[in-house]
Amino acid sequence: MYRLITRDNNAKRGEFHTVHGTIQTPVFMNVGTAAAIKGAVSTLDLQAIDTQVELSNTYHLHVRPGDLVVKKMGGLHKFMVWDKPILTDSGGFQVFSLAGLRKIKEEGVYFQSHIDGKRIFMGPEESMQIQSNLASTIAMAFDECPPHPATRKYMQDSVDRTTRWLLRCKTEMERLNSLEDTINPKQMLFGINQGGTFADIRIEHARRISELDLDGYALGGLAVGESHEEMYEIIEQTVPYLPLEKPTYLMGVGTPANILEAVERGVDFFDCVYPSRNGRHGHAYTNHGKMNLLNAKYELDERPIEEGCQCPVCKTYSRAYIRHLLKAKEMLGLRFLVTHNLYFYNKMMEEIRMAIEEHRFQEYKRDKLARMAEGE
Numbered sequence: 001m002y003r004l005i006t007r008d009n010n011a012k013r014g015e016f017h018t019v020h021g022t023i024q025t026p027v028f029m030n031v032g033t034a035a036a037i038k039g040a041v042s043t044l045d046l047q048a049i050d051t052q053v054e055l056s057n058t059y060h061l062h063v064r065p066g067d068l069v070v071k072k073m074g075g076l077h078k079f080m081v082w083d084k085p086i087l088t089d090s091g092g093f094q095v096f097s098l099a100g101l102r103k104i105k106e107e108g109v110y111f112q113s114h115i116d117g118k119r120i121f122m123g124p125e126e127s128m129q130i131q132s133n134l135a136s137t138i139a140m141a142f143d144e145c146p147p148h149p150a151t152r153k154y155m156q157d158s159v160d161r162t163t164r165w166l167l168r169c170k171t172e173m174e175r176l177n178s179l180e181d182t183i184n185p186k187q188m189l190f191g192i193n194q195g196g197t198f199a200d201i202r203i204e205h206a207r208r209i210s211e212l213d214l215d216g217y218a219l220g221g222l223a224v225g226e227s228h229e230e231m232y233e234i235i236e237q238t239v240p241y242l243p244l245e246k247p248t249y250l251m252g253v254g255t256p257a258n259i260l261e262a263v264e265r266g267v268d269f270f271d272c273v274y275p276s277r278n279g280r281h282g283h284a285y286t287n288h289g290k291m292n293l294l295n296a297k298y299e300l301d302e303r304p305i306e307e308g309c310q311c312p313v314c315k316t317y318s319r320a321y322i323r324h325l326l327k328a329k330e331m332l333g334l335r336f337l338v339t340h341n342l343y344f345y346n347k348m349m350e351e352i353r354m355a356i357e358e359h360r361f362q363e364y365k366r367d368k369l370a371r372m373a374e375g376e
């Protein structure tokens with residue numbers, strides 16, 4: 001259940017109550033694709049840097065180790081040892097972006113596993129069953145992630161099918177939550193708004209899915225090749241048609257600047273691979289822009305990645321040491337950068353929440369963006 005605490009213009013400050021604890025929003029969800037943060041960051045590390053939500057990918061866990069294995073191990077929370085909220089995606093995005101040779105039908109999607117080429121079928125019911133086996137806190141509805149660009153006709157047909165699939169997801173989840181051996185009978189469902197960059201299709205779709213009284217609503221199919229300006233415009237036009245008293249989730253976005261712009265337009269939930277992916281490439285996020293720790297100028301630099309940062313890495317290690325680890329291709333160097341970057345993202349969300357509460361979000365956003373643009 002979502003409670004809107006306050007608003008600063010369109011920015012929302014809320015809290016979302018779940019069976020695995022309360023999420024303070026706006027929130028960043030830390031992406032652990034196959035039940036692990038890439039970069040050797042464990043759930044113990046996530047606890048140490050005070051993160052709120054972990055996100056795992058249904059498709060990846062379905063192909064390996066298999067959702068039935070996870071169910072037999074007591075569900076994802078027990079399997080990966082994490083007692084706070086977990087969101088699982090529906091598998092749809094990976095089916096449409098990773099899997100080979102797929103065929104979309106009314107019943108669902110036929111495709112080949114990217115691991116072993118095995119033929120798999122996934123439709124709304126299968127996605128809900130897998131997510132119920134994983135026993136995540138929040139399950140995402142199975143949708144089609146349409147290609148970009150797509151014709152208006154393709155988009156309208158796709159969105160209509162996504163709506164029919166959403167109704168099937170809702171029915172199936174209600175059935176699964178009522179079964180005796182379901183690990184999390186309080187699993188929640190978020191619907192996904194689609195429509196590409198066609199604002200009128202997005203708005204009409206948002207109206208239709210809002211009537212279903214779901215636990216939350218996501219904007220999908222953005223950051224897939226359109227410009228940032230187009231994305232902000234679509235968010236601005238669509239969010240007002242989603243329920244104010246439910247959380248809004250912008251899927252797969254983005255840079256710190258993208259997040260600040262979307263918060264300003266009323267978004268509550270975010271997830272993105274940037275902090276871990278950039279960390280694995282030797283890049284650190286700081287309040288003075290991105291740093292490349294491989295740079296020769298850090299060879300004898302005794303300072304932490306970012307002075308004043310309270311993450312366990314910055315409190316302990318120097319730039320010189322981390323640079324050495326990266327040069328020597330020691331996994332520890334990547335782990336340090338990913339840890340710092342996740343801390344940076346989660347800390348920024350904390351600052352955002354405080355700024356909204358104190359009704360100074362505009363000022364905070366302006367200062368943060370100006371500082372990040374400065375460079376080191």
Ligand SMILES: [Zn+2]
Nearest residue numbers: 309311314340
């Ligand atoms: Zn740090």
